[in-house]
Amino acid sequence: MQNPEQTGDKEAGKTTMKTVEKESMENSEKHVTDSDPTINYRGWKVMPFIIGNETFEKLGAIGTLANLLVYLTTVFNLKNITATNVINIFSGSTNFATFIGAFLSDTYFGRYKTIGFCTFTSFLGLLVIQLTAVFKHLHPPKCGKESKTCIGPTAGQMAFLVSGFGLLLVGAAGVRPCNLAFGADQFNPNTDSGKKGINSFFNWYFFTFTFAQMVSLTLIVYVQSNVSWAIGLGIPAALMLISFAVYFMGAKLYVKVKPSGSPITSIVQVLVVSFKKRSLKLPPQHQHPMLSLFNYVPDKSLNSKLPYTFQFRVLDKAAIVTRHDKIKADGSATDPWNLCSIQQVEEAKCVVRVLPIWVSAIVYHIVIVQMHTLLVFQALQSDRRLGHSNFRIPAASYYVFLMLSMTLWLPIYDRIVVPFLRRLTGKEGGITVLQRMGIGIFLSAICMLVAGVVEERRRSFALTKPIGMQPRKGAISSISGLWLVPQLTLAGLAESFIAVGQVEFYYKQFPENMRSIAGSLLFCGMAGSSYLSTLLISIVHNTTGKSATGNWLPEDLNKGKLDFFYYLIAALEIMNMVYFLMLSKWYKYKETYSTNLELAQVHKQSETSTAGV
Numbered sequence: 001m002q003n004p005e006q007t008g009d010k011e012a013g014k015t016t017m018k019t020v021e022k023e024s025m026e027n028s029e030k031h032v033t034d035s036d037p038t039i040n041y042r043g044w045k046v047m048p049f050i051i052g053n054e055t056f057e058k059l060g061a062i063g064t065l066a067n068l069l070v071y072l073t074t075v076f077n078l079k080n081i082t083a084t085n086v087i088n089i090f091s092g093s094t095n096f097a098t099f100i101g102a103f104l105s106d107t108y109f110g111r112y113k114t115i116g117f118c119t120f121t122s123f124l125g126l127l128v129i130q131l132t133a134v135f136k137h138l139h140p141p142k143c144g145k146e147s148k149t150c151i152g153p154t155a156g157q158m159a160f161l162v163s164g165f166g167l168l169l170v171g172a173a174g175v176r177p178c179n180l181a182f183g184a185d186q187f188n189p190n191t192d193s194g195k196k197g198i199n200s201f202f203n204w205y206f207f208t209f210t211f212a213q214m215v216s217l218t219l220i221v222y223v224q225s226n227v228s229w230a231i232g233l234g235i236p237a238a239l240m241l242i243s244f245a246v247y248f249m250g251a252k253l254y255v256k257v258k259p260s261g262s263p264i265t266s267i268v269q270v271l272v273v274s275f276k277k278r279s280l281k282l283p284p285q286h287q288h289p290m291l292s293l294f295n296y297v298p299d300k301s302l303n304s305k306l307p308y309t310f311q312f313r314v315l316d317k318a319a320i321v322t323r324h325d326k327i328k329a330d331g332s333a334t335d336p337w338n339l340c341s342i343q344q345v346e347e348a349k350c351v352v353r354v355l356p357i358w359v360s361a362i363v364y365h366i367v368i369v370q371m372h373t374l375l376v377f378q379a380l381q382s383d384r385r386l387g388h389s390n391f392r393i394p395a396a397s398y399y400v401f402l403m404l405s406m407t408l409w410l411p412i413y414d415r416i417v418v419p420f421l422r423r424l425t426g427k428e429g430g431i432t433v434l435q436r437m438g439i440g441i442f443l444s445a446i447c448m449l450v451a452g453v454v455e456e457r458r459r460s461f462a463l464t465k466p467i468g469m470q471p472r473k474g475a476i477s478s479i480s481g482l483w484l485v486p487q488l489t490l491a492g493l494a495e496s497f498i499a500v501g502q503v504e505f506y507y508k509q510f511p512e513n514m515r516s517i518a519g520s521l522l523f524c525g526m527a528g529s530s531y532l533s534t535l536l537i538s539i540v541h542n543t544t545g546k547s548a549t550g551n552w553l554p555e556d557l558n559k560g561k562l563d564f565f566y567y568l569i570a571a572l573e574i575m576n577m578v579y580f581l582m583l584s585k586w587y588k589y590k591e592t593y594s595t596n597l598e599l600a601q602v603h604k605q606s607e608t609s610t611a612g613v
Helices: 010-033 043-065 068-074 080-109 111-134 155-184 192-227 229-249 263-276 313-319 342-364 366-372 374-380 395-425 433-464 481-509 512-545 562-586 596-611
Strands: 466-470 474-477
Touching: 043 111, 043 155, 043 192, 043 229, 068 080, 068 192, 080 111, 080 155, 080 263, 080 512, 111 155, 111 229, 155 192, 155 481, 155 512, 192 229, 192 395, 192 481, 263 313, 263 342, 263 512, 313 342, 342 366, 342 433, 342 481, 342 512, 342 562, 366 374, 366 395, 366 433, 366 481, 366 512, 366 562, 374 395, 374 433, 374 481, 374 562, 395 481, 433 466, 433 474, 433 481, 433 562, 481 512, 512 562
Parallel strands: none
Antiparallel strands: 466 474
């Protein structure tokens, strides 16, 4: 027996069926054939401004953040734990703030205005932090060699410093999720050259990112630590101002996508309405949804017309038309909180479909977190001398090898590997985005296995052939710190695959009006990885600390089992790889009605369904 609400408007549906179908076809054709000629895509011609802005912005931001922990402990006289907590809270808040910045960009301001405003805000933040180093009354007095205690910052000094952090947070919240999407906006996604341009842009974006990190971790950090904090912090502020100027030099050439209202609201509406109509029965699968479900796409919609997919069919209930639902003259629903279009449902499916992949990326990034933290402790208890000289590589600078690995590999991959794979597979990216991410997860597991082997050897040499003692840390191993390079190289290769793959994946799989939000997912995932890593370390530390075999993660690594911890992470990554492979097989890439042939097939199916009613 049929549901009366589903059949109440059956007769009206018969008479309007072809009209709805015709409007759908016209909307789709308009999107494919009429939208592109009205937009002047300049592609690589505007990249000097966008990549230039990105490079100087990263040099400015990273040039300050890379050595901020040392600044807080040596200039502001904060205790190590306090300074570490400040940095962790700031980093986590900054990464999560990208979601808010992306939402405001996509909903109200647009990417062009958001990047311009937030770049200038970042400059103000860097300037405030630099002023704390320039003027003596803005930071506490320097600790004397004979002083038993150090005077900490006053409330006013700390408030002034935190205001700089706040401005940097606002700047990063807008710049980080928008700059990638804004760069990709400059290429025509409906042409082969445009698609290739987008793929190459993602690779070159990360090339400039790693280049900026390498310069910041070496030259700028050296000036800050050995020349002057005032000059060393002034350089990033000046670079950020240059970034602001370079960005607006191309103002008249950019493609500027206008915001189209809150994209998240549409997703929430689908979830709410599908729950409201959970008791209704869906039409049979052989009946095309264009005929049986509410089908409406606004004439000026930014999003591509999406074909129907059979995943998450429970959400289709949001598009069931009942006798209580009313339609406006333009074809839209009177109350979108009671009736959603099948286009809205498919857009919501795109978002829901991506989230499980995002979870696997969070687990992957735990490996990179260890390269920032535990590896530094390994370096401190290794022989960091270069040859027979007295020069020692700073423990935190070993991370440069990860950046160097990415910097060298990305151009090779983009210019040599991708064209070669493209000829073999016929795919524009050489391999699929998910295949690229899967390679990164596999390399991350190998990286942790290598890290475990190296740590076991480092500890063995520290116990049998020490060359000195590290204050409060224990014996220094005679093994060279350069043995840490292989795991950093593998981590850099993994990042070049999965980090670039993530950005491309989120950008292409999200609806067009949510691309800034898609860009924020990478940073939200990094924040989640940091917190997850902290939780994992706390559990292992507390659990093994009570065991008979001893703590895996003590203050002195020579008394612990850090290699066991690395093997634990490797096991997690292997399980994560299995999980990811299962997701990859299940995942359905977003498609669009890109040809008249597809539309004709829908038209033919619609006529067949109409004849059978």
